[in-house]
Amino acid sequence: MAAVVLALLSSLVWGSADFWGGTLTRRLAAISVAALSQVAGFGALLVVWAIVGETPDGHALWLGAIGGIGGGIGLACFYKALAIGKMSIVSPISACGAAVPLIISLASGERPAVVALVGAPVALGGAVLASIQEHAAGPGDRRQAVLLAAATALGFGVFLYLLGLAGQGGSTFSALVGARLGSLSLLVVLLLALRRSPRVPRGSLPAIAAVGVLDTLANGLFVAASARGLLSVVAVLGSVYPVVTLLLAQLVHGERITRVQRLGVGIAVVGVCLVSAG
Numbered sequence: 001m002a003a004v005v006l007a008l009l010s011s012l013v014w015g016s017a018d019f020w021g022g023t024l025t026r027r028l029a030a031i032s033v034a035a036l037s038q039v040a041g042f043g044a045l046l047v048v049w050a051i052v053g054e055t056p057d058g059h060a061l062w063l064g065a066i067g068g069i070g071g072g073i074g075l076a077c078f079y080k081a082l083a084i085g086k087m088s089i090v091s092p093i094s095a096c097g098a099a100v101p102l103i104i105s106l107a108s109g110e111r112p113a114v115v116a117l118v119g120a121p122v123a124l125g126g127a128v129l130a131s132i133q134e135h136a137a138g139p140g141d142r143r144q145a146v147l148l149a150a151a152t153a154l155g156f157g158v159f160l161y162l163l164g165l166a167g168q169g170g171s172t173f174s175a176l177v178g179a180r181l182g183s184l185s186l187l188v189v190l191l192l193a194l195r196r197s198p199r200v201p202r203g204s205l206p207a208i209a210a211v212g213v214l215d216t217l218a219n220g221l222f223v224a225a226s227a228r229g230l231l232s233v234v235a236v237l238g239s240v241y242p243v244v245t246l247l248l249a250q251l252v253h254g255e256r257i258t259r260v261q262r263l264g265v266g267i268a269v270v271g272v273c274l275v276s277a278g
Helices: 002-024 030-052 058-084 087-107 114-131 142-167 172-194 202-226 231-237 241-253 259-277
Strands: none
Touching: 002 030, 002 202, 002 231, 002 241, 002 259, 030 058, 030 172, 030 202, 058 087, 058 142, 058 172, 087 114, 087 142, 087 231, 114 231, 114 241, 114 259, 142 172, 142 202, 142 231, 172 202, 202 231, 231 259, 241 259
């Protein structure tokens, strides 16, 4: 039960971080928000790690780093897909990332209860429906946008799987530090390649830092959940964050929720209940 609670909390915090990060990118460059928030989250992580005094674990560090690179690639593909394609196509495909750790974990021998196996695709299907939006982010090259969205899902899925795997040995902070080093390294390369400066107005820095801390906290909750339960189950419960982002968008910005999205929220809740019961 602890694994279920921690995984659901990670979804709650991830969804909140995505919402506030998305809100900031309405007026600031997305790559600047991503890079600076990652730096802030990394700084907070190092402070907590020093206080806790966990012994570094090289294996967990490398697994986390590879996962972080996968997550960074997924993020870059996601932003590019949104720039050239329709959000109504890109977002739902990207939300399928949790299928990657689910499939790999089952293939590796994990055997969740039957009710959890039934609930997993229901929860993921609900999250996908909740991600569907009506408006476009650009004129759209549909084929390229779909390929990039698929790459996003794969990148995020690899991130979830390797981060969870790294934390299963109990080396929580080594896994988190590795993941942050991986994603930060990739973002630095992107900034250099694009010749972009991550500078933003000083007044925006506290909000950006808060997003980074929230994202790091969500990662930590997910790793802790992975150490206490089956990764196939934890990955699904940790991936219903689009529902949280959607609800916050309605509560804070008054955005309209479509019938399909409402249906998605309901389906996701049913799926979460089934997975939790298993």
